[in-house]
Amino acid sequence: MTFVLIPGAGGEAWYWHRLVAELERRGHDAVAVDLPAGDDGAGWAEYAAAVVAAAGDLDDVVLVAQSMGGFTAPLVCDRLPVQQLVLLNAMIPAPGETGGAWWxxxxxxxxxxxxxAAEGRVAGDGIDVMVDFFHDVPDDVTAEAMDRGDPAQSMTPFTQPFPLDRWPDIPTRVLAGRDDRLFPLKFQRRVARERLGLPTDEIPGGHLVALSRPGELAERLAAYAS
Known part of the structure; x- marks a missing residue:
């Protein structure tokens, strides 16, 4: 099987680079997708098309969707030979729901x-990238991410309704980082149960678990694929 990896907001394949190396070290193929996140003319349809193009003629795909990628992944399940869908710290959309309304x-x-509050912190307004995303990412990886600059993310997808009227008939797993500060584990469990009727598996790490704990993530994904 080949892992096709869909990033979240910002849409950069770079997010997956540590995981790709770990998967390949274990004998698996992996394709990390770049999304047209900075293009105001691109919405869910264009994001899905980018995934399909990146996958090419692959067979036996395990689709892994991070964060905002949870809106894109279901849209390609009827266009690729997807054997399994893994939602990783992912937004799970309801039919007709926009990305903006989801929150x-x-x-x-x-x-x-x-x-x-449970961790003894005070949550500020909005998202603090260092506090909410990079709190458990190694310093050298964080420095590399900061040197790359803040990836562009158009608001276009957040205005578009999720177009499917039901979830794809594909085996789906929900995997959450137990240290995720943006989408806490308890929250992810509730949303997955309410929207998909599925349990949530957990793994150590925060929202950017592919950067913070790529080895452990690779082991879990390999176990799913087997």
């Missing part, structure tokens, strides 16, 4: 604030 509809901000 309030799911109660994300309340969950984030409650988790911060």
């Amino acid at each position: 309030e509809n799911t109660g994300q901000s309340t969950a984030q604030a409650e988790f911060a």
Whole structure:
């Protein structure tokens, strides 16, 4: 099987580079996708097309979607030979829901604030990249990410309704980082149960677990594929 890796906001294949190396070390193929995230003319259809183009003529695909990639991944399941879909710290959309409405509809901000309080932190307004994303990422990897600059993300997809009326008939796993500060584990468990009727597996690490714990993530994904 080949892992096709869909990034979250910012859409950069670079996010997966440490995981790709770990998967390849274990004898697996992996394709990390670049999305047209900075293009105001690109929405969910264009994101899905980018995934299909990157996958080419692959057979036996395990599709892995990080964060915002949870909106894109279901849209390609009828266009690729997807054997399994893994939602990794992912947004799980409801039919007709926009990416912008998802946050309030799911109660994300309340969950984030409650988790911060449980950790003895005070959640600020919005997202603090260093606190919410890079808190458990190694310093050298964080420095490389900062040197690359903040990836562009158009708001176009956040205005578009999720176009499917039901979840694809594909075996789906939900995998959450137990240290995720943006989408806390308890929150992810609730959303997955309410929207997909699925349990949530957990793994050590925060929202950017592919950067912070790529080896452990690779082991889990390899186990899923087997």
